[in-house]
Amino acid sequence: MKYVVALVLGIAAGGAAALALLYFNPFMAKAALSPLAVSGQQQLSLNFTAVPKHAIAYTNDGGSRIAPYPDKILQLWEPPIRQTDVLVTRLLDARNQPAGIGIKFMSKSEDTRILNGEALADSVWYVYLPREGTMLVAQTENYWRYLRDIVVPAHWSSGNGWKGSWHGTMTSGPGALGTARVHGGSGRFRGIEAEAIETLTAKAYSSTQGPVAMNGQLIVELPAAGGEMTARTPETTRE
Amino acid sequence: MIKTFITGIVLGIAGVIAALYLLPVVDQHREVSVISVAPNGGNLETFQVNIPMDRIIVGADDDAALLPAGLEWPDDPMFAGSRAELYKVRNSRNAVIGVASRLAASNSAIGDIIEWVIHLPARGSIYMTIDAQAAGGKRVGQLRAGTREFEGLSGTVSERWVADTSDADDAIAGRIELQATYIAQLPDEAGEVNVE
Numbered sequence: 001m002k003y004v005v006a007l008v009l010g011i012a013a014g015g016a017a018a019l020a021l022l023y024f025n026p027f028m029a030k031a032a033l034s035p036l037a038v039s040g041q042q043q044l045s046l047n048f049t050a051v052p053k054h055a056i057a058y059t060n061d062g063g064s065r066i067a068p069y070p071d072k073i074l075q076l077w078e079p080p081i082r083q084t085d086v087l088v089t090r091l092l093d094a095r096n097q098p099a100g101i102g103i104k105f106m107s108k109s110e111d112t113r114i115l116n117g118e119a120l121a122d123s124v125w126y127v128y129l130p131r132e133g134t135m136l137v138a139q140t141e142n143y144w145r146y147l148r149d150i151v152v153p154a155h156w157s158s159g160n161g162w163k164g165s166w167h168g169t170m171t172s173g174p175g176a177l178g179t180a181r182v183h184g185g186s187g188r189f190r191g192i193e194a195e196a197i198e199t200l201t202a203k204a205y206s207s208t209q210g211p212v213a214m215n216g217q218l219i220v221e222l223p224a225a226g227g228e229m230t231a232r233t234p235e236t237t238r239e
Numbered sequence: 240m241i242k243t244f245i246t247g248i249v250l251g252i253a254g255v256i257a258a259l260y261l262l263p264v265v266d267q268h269r270e271v272s273v274i275s276v277a278p279n280g281g282n283l284e285t286f287q288v289n290i291p292m293d294r295i296i297v298g299a300d301d302d303a304a305l306l307p308a309g310l311e312w313p314d315d316p317m318f319a320g321s322r323a324e325l326y327k328v329r330n331s332r333n334a335v336i337g338v339a340s341r342l343a344a345s346n347s348a349i350g351d352i353i354e355w356v357i358h359l360p361a362r363g364s365i366y367m368t369i370d371a372q373a374a375g376g377k378r379v380g381q382l383r384a385g386t387r388e389f390e391g392l393s394g395t396v397s398e399r400w401v402a403d404t405s406d407a408d409d410a411i412a413g414r415i416e417l418q419a420t421y422i423a424q425l426p427d428e429a430g431e432v433n434v435e
Contacts, residue, residue: 003243010247011254018255057296057310057325070309074295078327078335079268084360086325086338088296090313098315101298101323103340107360108265115259124364124386126340126356130317131348136356136366138386174386183384185368187349 023148028117034169034197034219035177042222045094046127048102050200050214055089056101066210083108091127091218100129102218109140119143120172125198125218133187137196137218139180140173146200154207161212162205170216171197182220196220267361273331281394281422285331286357288339288415295325295338320345326415328357336361341415343371353378353398355417363387365419367396382419394420 022028036043052058052069059068061082062075076084084107093099102125109120125137145168154162171180175195184192197219204212277283288294297306299322305312312318321344328339337359345351351371358364364387369380377399385392402413 002240006240006243007247007250010244010249011251012247013244014248014251014253015255016251017248018252022255022259056298056312059295070307072307072309074307074327076327076338080270080334080336081327081338081360083265083267084338084358086295088298088323088325098313098317101313101318103323103325103356105338105340105356105358105364107267107358110263110265110267110361112264113259114264115256119264122360122363122387124356124358124366126342126354126366128321128323128342128344130321130344130346133349134342134352134354136364136384138364138384181384181386183366185354185366185383186352 022114023152025117028144034171034199035179036195036197036219036221039221041224044220044222046099046102046218046220047092047094047096048089048216048218050202050216051211052087055087057088058086060085065208081107091129100127100132102127106141111140117142117144118172119147127218129187133189134185135189135192135220136183136185137180137198137220138174138183139171139196139198141170141198142172143170146170146202150202150205151207154205157207160207162207163203166202167199169197169199179221192223194221194223269361270330270332270334270336272362277420281420284419284421286336286339286417286419287329287331287333288326288417289329289333289411290413290415292411293327293329293335295327296323298323317346328359328417345371353380354383355396355398357417359388363389365389367417367419369396369398382421389421391424392421393424394422396420 049055052066057073059073059075061077068075087104089102091100091102104125106121106123109122112118112120121141123139123141127135149166150162172178179195179197182194182196184190199217202214206212274282274284294306297304298312300319324341326339327335328337330336337357339355339357341355343353353369353371355367366384367380368383369378377397379397382394382396396419399416400413401416403410
């Protein structure tokens with residue numbers, strides 16, 4: 001009997017050690033410098049709130065920690081869309097002036113590999129800037145660092161929350177350098193193919209309500225023939 | 240007993256690694272894709288949106304049109320003439336398979352546009368641009384871009400409104416029908432497909 005107890009205790013200890021190694025492994029999903037940060041191309045910065053209650057609308061399956069907003073919005077309870085979130089939010093330019101509206105569709109990715117530090121989501125942004133045009137930003141996001149640094153500590157905290165200062169690049173593909181693909185639709189973006197990244201800056205997170213103080217930024221690298229764009233759009237800046 | 244305990248530790252570590260490697264963390268539910276072959280090449284797929292039950296939001300500069308109650312749509316003048324809608328989207332067998340956005344906008348900077356983004360969690364996303372002028376009861380446009388399963392495809396798309404004529408008490412008002420024709424890009428001389 002004592003051998004069985006020792007074996008069970010050993011398995012439990014081994015399992016816990018493996019999970020701890022996975023969680024605390026500093027080499028997993030390290031923060032990397034975005035290739036757009038060292039780009040010389042013209043860039044378009046769009047800021048948005050990542051707090052659902054500060055957005056225009058947010059919906060999910062209705063059973064998640066983060067409540068849909070407004071309260072009476074239709075929920076995504078059907079099995080094929082149960083693991084999908086939709087966020088509709090105002091987009092602000094680099095000077096925090098209204099620039100347009102963004103609609104983000106995000107689904108958990110079947111390519112998620114916890115062993116590799118990859119908690120992936122497939123997402124697309126539909127960006128509508130009434131004075132400029134429309135575009136689609138398609139990306140794979142990696143939420144591993146976000147989960148490890150914010151969500152899990154918030155659950156461990158006796159205060160059911162996390163406060164601090166966290167900044168991370170969420171985009172991890174599908175571009176070879178970890179960038180998102182941009183497909184221009186209309187207006188001055190018509191026909192363009194470009195790259196982008198999405199970043200998050202978090203200051204507070206509640207384990208019961210989700211993000212409390214969190215902002216995001218979409219940085220779109222515009223194609224080289226953008227000299228004319230700069231002259232026409234003062235809100236276009238390079239950060 | 241120490242040896243048994245150490246064996247247990249090794250088994251525990253191996254078990255966790257094996258479980259994380261073998262068990263899918265995310266498993267998206269899939270409906271069967273209802274696709275047929277088009278007479279002149281390409282594949283046809285029809286999506287539909289039942290109105291009003293599939294409407295998630297309606298954002299417009301007309302307050303009376305806003306949905307759901309409590310939606311605070313931006314009242315900035317630059318959004319005048321813009322109408323954004325979010326829907327659940329169904330396959331031709333009326334099963335919900337994804338979500339979609341439709342934007343109709345008209346202003347001097349971008350002209351008259353109608354654009355759809357269809358997001359199917361198990362398959363990918365499609366970006367469609369449609370000519371705002373209707374002809375023959377429908378609008379036609381093209382597949383601007385796609386992701387994952389739809390990456391590298393080109394093709395056409397049509398949008399039309401189909402009113403429900405049944406007398407049933409629970410009948411819908413009608414449905415928006417989107418018919419997409421997918422055409423795979425041909426490989427170049429080097430045998431490579433440019434999917435950008």
